[in-house]
Amino acid sequence: GxxxxxxxxxxxxxxxxxxxxxxxxxxxxxxxxxxxxxxxxxxxxxxxxxxxLPPVVPWRSPSFATAFIVMTLLGGIMIIWAVRTLLVPVKTLALAAEALGRDVANAPPLPETGPLEIVTAAIAFNTMAARVRRFVEDRTFLLTAIGHDLRTPITRLKLRAEYMEDDEQRTKMLADLDEMEAMVSATLAFGRDAATSEKLVRLDLASLLRTILDDAADGDPAHAEALSYAGPEHLPVRARPLALKRALANLIGNALKYGDAAAVTLHLPVRGIARIDIEDQGPGVPPEHMERVFEPFRRLEISRNRETGGSGLGLSIARNILRAHGGDIILANRPGGGLRVSVNLPV
Ligand SMILES: Nc1ncnc2c1ncn2[C@@H]1O[C@H](COP(=O)(O)OP(=O)(O)OP(=O)(O)O)[C@@H](O)[C@H]1O
Ligand SMILES: [Mg+2]
Known part of the structure; x- marks a missing residue:
């Protein structure tokens, strides 16, 4: 040349x-x-x-340019394919972790197939899921067993207390024993809930809320006026009906018990999450207790003084149920007084 x-x-x-x-x-x-x-x-x-000799400029040559473009395209396609193939199991893992978080008892195991590393990761994940499941089962079993075994001595103590001479002391002791008995029953119910896992079904959240409000009005006619619902006529969601009803009834019951009102507002879903606000006119919850009230058996002094019976398990059960649905409960004091309980629920 x-x-x-x-x-x-x-x-x-x-x-x-x-x-x-x-x-x-x-x-x-x-x-x-x-x-x-x-x-x-x-x-x-x-x-x-x-x-x-002309300087070497391969990219000026038309054959080079064609080869370069073709090779780049092929290389790019292969890289995308390889990355996708490698990332599919990661996505499966993420979904499995999410499912496990929502429902420890019924989450399906990860398929143990594919390249060696993926199989190793899947086996490790399944082992971890089994351990978590056993741990939760053991804990629930222990709780129910203690609750169950405490019932007999409590009954015995009640019988003995009847024979006490001092009237005042006897009344107080019986009241304490009643409280203990209520806590034990609540614990047993808690264990039973954890053991029976309902199936997810499509249900109408708006109707469910109105039903709970109607029931609350029937149970507490004095406060029927203070109960209200605002929101759409219908809103289908996927949920466990009995559990969700128990959780929401707990929250509406609290609003009535401690705040003398329950204004329920259902907001249409934003990015797949529906929000329910339950507002009352009570004293609210001091900011330092916002997380504490979710602990089992935790009751604030104000509620003790008001002599509203309760075991302090309501919020903890409600949060458990909502989190098992992939949602959550958030407390906030309203500027005008009273508590706002916001419930997030994926539709
Ligand atoms: N709407 C509210 N306004 C003010 N305080 C509240 C409200 N809801 C709950 N609390 C406080 O949080 C505590 C815990 O509530 P939680 O529902 O867990 O238990 P409880 O109502 O005392 O008993 P249970 O619900 O088991 O019958 C209550 O005792 C109360 O002090
Ligand atoms: Mg309660």
């Missing part, structure tokens, strides 16, 4: 004529190059060739 920049012949003797035997043709010129130097002495010719 190089072009012959210059071709000049000359004889060192200064003879202007062009060598012996007439003008040189190309063959004889090049033949001279193959001769040893002594053979090139006069009357042979010197041949000087200068040539400029």
């Amino acid at each position: 190089g072009d012959l920049g210059g071709l000049s012949g000359g004889n060192p003797g200064g003879n202007p004529s062009v060598g012996p035997g007439g003008p040189p043709n190309a063959a004889s010129l090049f033949a001279g190059l193959l001769l040893p130097p002594e053979a090139m002495m006069p009357p042979a010719y010197w041949l000087s060739i200068s040539s400029t």
